[in-house]
Amino acid sequence: MSMNDSDFQWIDPPDPKLNVLDLYISKTDVKLDPNFIPFAVYYIQVRYKEGQTINVFRRYNQFHTLDQELRKEFPRIKLPYLPRKHVMRSGIGPNVIEDRKKLLQKYLSQLVSHQEIISSEVLRNWVSSSTNPQFISLEGIRKTGWMVKEGHFVKSWKRRWFVLSKNILLYYKSPEDPEPIGIIPVADSIIKQVAHKDRPNCLRVVPKSVLVPPFVLSVEDEVDYQVWLHQIMEASNDKSDYPLDKLMKQNNVSYSKAQQQLLE
Numbered sequence: 232m233s234m235n236d237s238d239f240q241w242i243d244p245p246d247p248k249l250n251v252l253d254l255y256i257s258k259t260d261v262k263l264d265p266n267f268i269p270f271a272v273y274y275i276q277v278r279y280k281e282g283q284t285i286n287v288f289r290r291y292n293q294f295h296t297l298d299q300e301l302r303k304e305f306p307r308i309k310l311p312y313l314p315r316k317h318v319m320r321s322g323i324g325p326n327v328i329e330d331r332k333k334l335l336q337k338y339l340s341q342l343v344s345h346q347e348i349i350s351s352e353v354l355r356n357w358v359s360s361s362t363n364p365q366f367i368s369l370e371g372i373r374k375t376g377w378m379v380k381e382g383h384f385v386k387s388w389k390r391r392w393f394v395l396s397k398n399i400l401l402y403y404k405s406p407e408d409p410e411p412i413g414i415i416p417v418a419d420s421i422i423k424q425v426a427h428k429d430r431p432n433c434l435r436v437v438p439k440s441v442l443v444p445p446f447v448l449s450v451e452d453e454v455d456y457q458v459w460l461h462q463i464m465e466a467s468n469d470k471s472d473y474p475l476d477k478l479m480k481q482n483n484v485s486y487s488k489a490q491q492q493l494l495e
Contacts, residue, residue: 254339262366311341324407398469432456
């Protein structure tokens with residue numbers, strides 16, 4: 232599902248009165264919002280009657296907002312059914328995204344069959360690239376997969392799904408979890424191979440900040456372990472902007488609170 236955002240030209244048509252001819256969901260992806268919570272995005276190719284084409288992307292809640300505004304603006308038009316959120320299923324699971332993509336495409340195709348809607352300000356504003364959702368790029372993903380993490384207080388081992396993105400390591404209970412349960416800053420960390428009597432193929436991550444405790448991770452497969460070790464060592468030398476500092480500033484989170492999150 233991943234792609235390069237540079238493939239898209241994020242520009243608006245010069246004339247705001249252009250009429251939408253067609254809306255086509257070309258691709259999907261999973262990104263992180265500014266709070267490091269993953270969400271699904273749907274890339275939409277917007278074609279206008281006047282012959283111009285732009286590309287935008289939207290998350291599900293933006294479809295929901297569009298639907299509400301259209302129903303308010305056009306109470307007499309029988310609008311298509313908007314697929315509802317799954318209460319018991321993650322919105323970023325591959326099967327959920329693919330199923331929802333088909334349903335959202337059907338919804339958009341039925342919308343543009345109404346002349347009043349395609350010429351409305353509501354739809355014109357919705358397809359503006361200025362309303363693309365903010366995200367932290369996942370283009371820097373180095374590796375994803377399962378590892379086993381040792382607890383800090385209770386020395387038990389828990390299997391977690393890890394995502395190494397640039398110089399941070401996020402971990403989840405499963406690949407389909409809606410948000411990470413922990414963040415490990417890797418930039419300038421000390422990475423060591425260690426022996427452990429209870430687990431094979433262990434490595435120790437000692438973050439630069441003394442406020443963040445060390446982490447011991449284990450990988451079942453020897454080959455996979457070597458790949459993880461290499462990628463995490465490479466990430467430790469990544470001098471990109473430090474996302475954890477940005478995260479705490481945006482949410483007014485203190486180091487003590489961030490440390491508590493890291494211990495979970």
